[in-house]
Amino acid sequence: MQTKAVYVCSCVSVCVLPLADCPLVEMRLCRLVRQQYSPDHLRAATTTLLHVRRITHNLHMTHIPVKQREMSQKKIFLVVVAISTVSLLLHHGGHLSWTMEAFYLGCPALRAHPAQSLKPKHTNVAFLKTHKTASSTMQNLLFRFAERNNLTVALPVQACGHQFCYPHSFTSHFVHPHTLPPNIITNHMRFNRAELQRLMPNNTIYITILREPGSMFESLFSYYNQNCQSFRRVPNGSLEAFLDEPWHYYRPSEKDSMYARNTLAFDLGGDKDRPATDVQYARAFLAEVEQAFSLVMIAEYFDESLVLLRHLLSWDLDDILYVKLNMRSQSSKRSLTPGLPAKIRAWNSLDARLYDHFNASLWRQLAALGPACVAREVRLLRRAQERLMRSCFEGRMPLLRSAAQIKNKDLRPWQPSAKVDIVGYDLPVNLSRGFLSHAQELCLKLIMPEVQYTRVLLRSQSLRYRRGYQLRAPQQAHNLQQPIRTVLPRHPQVQRSQPPPAGPGPASKTPTTTKPAAETQGRTIKLEPKSSQTQAS
Numbered sequence: 370m371q372t373k374a375v376y377v378c379s380c381v382s383v384c385v386l387p388l389a390d391c392p393l394v395e396m397r398l399c400r401l402v403r404q405q406y407s408p409d410h411l412r413a414a415t416t417t418l419l420h421v422r423r424i425t426h427n428l429h430m431t432h433i434p435v436k437q438r439e440m441s442q443k444k445i446f447l448v449v450v451a452i453s454t455v456s457l458l459l460h461h462g463g464h465l466s467w468t469m470e471a472f473y474l475g476c477p478a479l480r481a482h483p484a485q486s487l488k489p490k491h492t493n494v495a496f497l498k499t500h501k502t503a504s505s506t507m508q509n510l511l512f513r514f515a516e517r518n519n520l521t522v523a524l525p526v527q528a529c530g531h532q533f534c535y536p537h538s539f540t541s542h543f544v545h546p547h548t549l550p551p552n553i554i555t556n557h558m559r560f561n562r563a564e565l566q567r568l569m570p571n572n573t574i575y576i577t578i579l580r581e582p583g584s585m586f587e588s589l590f591s592y593y594n595q596n597c598q599s600f601r602r603v604p605n606g607s608l609e610a611f612l613d614e615p616w617h618y619y620r621p622s623e624k625d626s627m628y629a630r631n632t633l634a635f636d637l638g639g640d641k642d643r644p645a646t647d648v649q650y651a652r653a654f655l656a657e658v659e660q661a662f663s664l665v666m667i668a669e670y671f672d673e674s675l676v677l678l679r680h681l682l683s684w685d686l687d688d689i690l691y692v693k694l695n696m697r698s699q700s701s702k703r704s705l706t707p708g709l710p711a712k713i714r715a716w717n718s719l720d721a722r723l724y725d726h727f728n729a730s731l732w733r734q735l736a737a738l739g740p741a742c743v744a745r746e747v748r749l750l751r752r753a754q755e756r757l758m759r760s761c762f763e764g765r766m767p768l769l770r771s772a773a774q775i776k777n778k779d780l781r782p783w784q785p786s787a788k789v790d791i792v793g794y795d796l797p798v799n800l801s802r803g804f805l806s807h808a809q810e811l812c813l814k815l816i817m818p819e820v821q822y823t824r825v826l827l828r829s830q831s832l833r834y835r836r837g838y839q840l841r842a843p844q845q846a847h848n849l850q851q852p853i854r855t856v857l858p859r860h861p862q863v864q865r866s867q868p869p870p871a872g873p874g875p876a877s878k879t880p881t882t883t884k885p886a887a888e889t890q891g892r893t894i895k896l897e898p899k900s901s902q903t904q905a906s
């Protein structure tokens with residue numbers, strides 16, 4: 370409230386000057402006053418104040434005699450500095466540090482777009498969730514963004530489990546009809562660009578994530594050790610033995626073989642078994658991926674990738690806060706002996722090419738944004754993240770716990786086998802859902818594993834769908850035969866001035882669209898029985 374008062378003051382003090390631009394400036398500042406305070410608003414205010422300074426400077430240069438000019442300039446400058454300082458001091462904690470940083474922003478991208486923070490957030494996102502690449506952390510972030518902004522997340526039909534019938538190539542028939550038309554899609558799938566384009570809005574931004582092949586394959590080998598036949602055959606579960614003679618254990622057309630070779634390429638819709646010598650195929654495939662995805666994140670540089678994502682989607686810092694999910698315990702990991710990374714790369718040559726290519730392109734994009742700017746944003750992100758975690762865990766950083774130690778079953782991560790330990794978090798108090806404060810609900814969702822969150826989201830979206838269905842006019846029923854991507858108005862982009870949803874839980878907004886394609890409703894998808902790890906990976 371005090372900060373708002375300062376903005377009012379700044380509004381007034383600026384507008385006592387008889388400037389032609391005053392109404393415009395005043396409007397911008399007053400809009401900030403009306404908006405709920407956030408670091409981005411303060412950043413915008415800073416930009417505005419500097420902008421005001423520039424305007425007044427120019428006007429004084431043209432209208433005021435030279436002798437008085439210097440004095441006036443000094444006064445105006447002092448007013449601007451005073452206002453900025455007071456608003457900084459009025460604000461405390463993390464917002465202060467964010468603001469301090471904002472004052473010496475050297476980020477070319479921010480300078481090039483002074484009004485960037487006022488741009489609407491982009492809300493139509495397709496995230497290809499690749500395997501063992503930090504994709505669950507990313508999915509959780511997207512789920513929370515969708516809930517906060519009352520967006521629709523496309524979720525799998527029950528017959529598909531919590532994935533879009535992976536490893537089958539994605540089709541819109543795998544999407545639950547209560548989750549249409551979607552803004553966001555993120556559950557595991559095998560990428561099929563044409564089908565996704567049919568489902569998603571035209572302005573959807575496609576994103577995916579890759580991980581360095583050595584650590585990724587070690588993670589896959591351990592996670593799927595009991596479920597993937599290629600790995601089960603190996604004596605003593607030895608990664609070294611597998612990599613000495615991969616063809617001895619691997620069967621290309623066997624079920625779940627996609628976990629044993631070029632998993633990234635397979636998830637992206639490519640041919641995992643193309644020989645490494647087929648350079649032409651590899652090049653064409655890379656070009657295809659490059660064309661389809663606006664951002665390919667890299668797990669090793671997760672925070673840097675998030676900075677790029679934030680800029681790409683015009684999101685706030687608060688939108689990219691996360692807690693690491695789906696991690697193995699230290700005892701479930703093994704370090705790679707010398708020589709193994711090279712063998713892994715040779716066996717997964719297509720994945721290695723993908724990684725090298727997109728790792729290089731990530732660093733080019735980071736360089737274009739400015740290393741200092743990126744480092745600053747990463748620092749701010751980590752600080753904000755720590756604050757958030759401490760606020761959820763009674764002032765402490767959360768302890769990683771094995772599933773057996775987690776009392777709240779909504780927070781227990783899925784375990785692929787007894788041989789690997791996937792760790793998670795528990796909230797300090799065992800909160801029963803339905804009686805949570807808004808803050809507690811946010812904390813719960815922040816650490817909720819993928820399987821449970823998918824279920825929760827499907828429930829709340831189905832509820833919203835049914836409520837909306839009851840309210841829809843009966844004559845709209847003829848639209849049932851429309852194609853999956855309807856041409857009716859979609860969810861608008863989120864405006865920054867839009868207040869946050871009233872509370873957690875099922876979104877209250879009723880869809881403005883007609884009932885989605887009938888052919889998917891009640892459809893029985895005939896699939897071969899899936900192994901447990903395919904269901905829960």
Ligand SMILES: Nc1ncnc2c1ncn2[C@@H]1O[C@H](COP(=O)(O)OS(=O)(=O)O)[C@@H](OP(=O)(O)O)[C@H]1O
Binds near residue numbers: 502506584671692
């Ligand atoms: N933020 C961040 N940065 C870097 N790495 C991270 C992050 N979050 C999760 N992880 C690691 O990602 C691995 C799990 O990946 P996924 O969630 O994609 O796995 S899954 O396919 O959905 O089962 C898993 O790796 P391993 O522990 O090596 O198995 C996690 O530790």
